[in-house]
Amino acid sequence: MSADDAKLLETKGLTKVFGTLRANDQVDFDIRPGEIHALLGENGAGKSTLVKMLFGSLQPTGGIIEWRGEPVTVPSPSVARSMGIGMVFQHFSLFEALTVAENIALSMEPDVKTSQVAERARELSKQYGLPLDPDALVGDLSVGERQRIEIIRCLMQDPSLVILDEPTSVLTPQEADTLFETLFRLRDEGRAILYISHRLEEVQRLCSRATIMRHGKVVDICDPREETAATLAARMVGAELQDIRPAPVSLEAAPVILSVRGLSLAPDNPFAVALKNINFDVHSGEVLGIAGIAGEGQGEFFSALSGEVEQLPTGGTIELRGNDLSALNISERRKKGAAFVPEERHGHGAVTGMRLTDNMLLARHKSDQDSFQSGGGLGVIVRSAIRSATDRVNAAMDVRKGAPDPNAGSLSGGNLQKFIMGRELDRQPALLVVNQPTWGVDAGAAGHIRQSLVDLAASGSAVIMISQDLDEIFSIATRIAVIAKGTLSEPTDAAKMSREAVGLLMTGQTSDRAEVAA
């Protein structure tokens, strides 16, 4: 048998049907030992469904899976693990209240003691250069460290196939480099690696083969090193993507919209981050991109700007066009011309169990009191006004929905995000603060949302965009600042920033040096 024929895993006609949706439709896929194989596709293309079937979390509706040439069924993840398939999840399946060793022990055979697990984890972390303290509580660890737990947990089983789902989406460029070295090492040991990502640069750097999926079907299998990012993207989306660029701004000429001085905030729970003395200005026409790894204070920063947390009198000032906002609540801040789009769509940006018109009223009942309510103090809801505003937003943002006024929860992630963005943009706010605008949104909707942010800035408003996606930051931000450990770096012209410089700031290295100097 030649090396080419030695397929580690192969699927033939694998199909998964959810109701009327064919999430996977006749998927033929294979992976060989010693290769890093990319699985490419937009959100909703069926990548996760395929991987879940390989790992035993979902059962296929039809088709077969062959492991080392033998047809197999994978009834559960534990069976997959015992076969030699390991998985590193995108959203970590970790338990914050347990220690690192306990977390790893949970995926091991029951007769292995937690103390042995800790010992083995220590060895592996040395062997693969992934520093990790087995006795640390996961709740206290950074996202990068949490991913190391997942990888070590996976390696404990000595797997022949390692599946990684969007592993770099939460890492700094430097952390990603470390991860890639580990992956090359695993490949050289003869393991197969299935690498799921939508970051084409990484895929071109790492992978020797790529399977591209669209609408549940495999549309192409190619060598990503022989393609360009543009040709790969076109195959993923099925059409050419437009390049979105912000209009240049002259900071001297543009008036300051928001001025923040000495913003500080104490953490309100053990897993929260304290904000320390944040200072910056945002000018008219600007998109200020705030980069950073997850959990470095973005959520707290957003809450402080939106007024969701009460600010102490010593906590600094937030001035919007000369009005001090720091003592105002969220509705009063909205009335002064600010608008906010939080990170979490379900339950924070929108109430999933309520209709779009109700969500419209909930967000704008104060700022649009005059048009949405009548009867003076009675506050009788004017349904017609809310309906026309909702229709306007849905048309402007191209929100695709199954009913005239569906529940927010029934929209797909991208469409709900477009609705929430549109709801705020419709007010023509002087300032828009948005946290992770395109997280988990497909490429088409993400393009639409980014374009609308650029358009808002071009109309003279200021936009603060908090994002973990460096591609997004570099594509539409005019200036870039980095949040790390609750402190914000000096905003710098995007054209003068390199990815490496942002990466260093993300790990807090320069700010540490500054502290030593001081």
Added chain:
Amino acid sequence: MDVWVSIILSVCAASTPLLLAATGELVVERSGVLNLGVEGMMIMGAVCAFAGAQLTGDPFVGALFGIVAGAAFSLLFAFLTLILVANQVATGLALTILGLGLSGMIGEGFVGQPGIKMERIDIPFLSDLPIIGQLVFGQDPIFYASIALVIAVWFFLFRSRKGLQLRAVGDSHSSAHALGIGVLKTRALAIVFGGACAGLAGAHLSLVYVPQWVEGMTAGRGWIALALVVFASWRPGRLIIGAYLFGAVNIAQFHMQAQGFGIPAQFLTSLPYITTIVVLVLIARNRRLTMINTPAALGQPFVPDR
């Protein structure tokens, strides 16, 4: 000296049902389920234990009836909340109301009948030792069971793999499911264990503490047990401290009434509840401690993927 021994013995008797019910509920909540039906399961245990003892003449068989009744009653809760995914809070409250009513109906014929008391153990020589003899070697069997149970639960939760899995389910059921841990199975077993403990707690009331059947005889002890779990910040060891504190307050109230301190009896009766509120407020202030020990998935329903 003898007065103090008898006071401590009565504190033990008052604390044991609280400790038993709270230990069961702690395991349930560690698995991420909030069962507010402790009061209902406890009273079902009390009436069935009393009935069992009356029918067979053996208090141990009666206690077994109580355990089985509590466990069976909790199965109803497990079915409604895990299989039908009903709201846990509402289902728990309904379980309490149903238990109080149903136990009244079952126990109608037993009202006023003299009970069969589960005797304290008597070890020759050892039980006759001064002070120690009565306290360590002369209590009722359920008292020893309650202490052993706390130790066993501590060992299970923090030293065994199955216990680790149970805590994992209570911390994040979706992560636990992704690892292949049976979330619903774990929770169902925890709920039944909680029911059995509540049933035994009820049995203690109607076989040792009182011993007779009075309608509504649990008198809010199930609710105190629920508060105790929070008081102990979901740690079994601290349950003993909490249960004995609440038990002592309960006994102190009787003695103060007898001594005629001039404090209204109603105020004294309400002392355990006031203590509960004070303790809840105090505990809520230490957020780090609460967040690390509180099962993060507490009260959240789990529906597995298709």
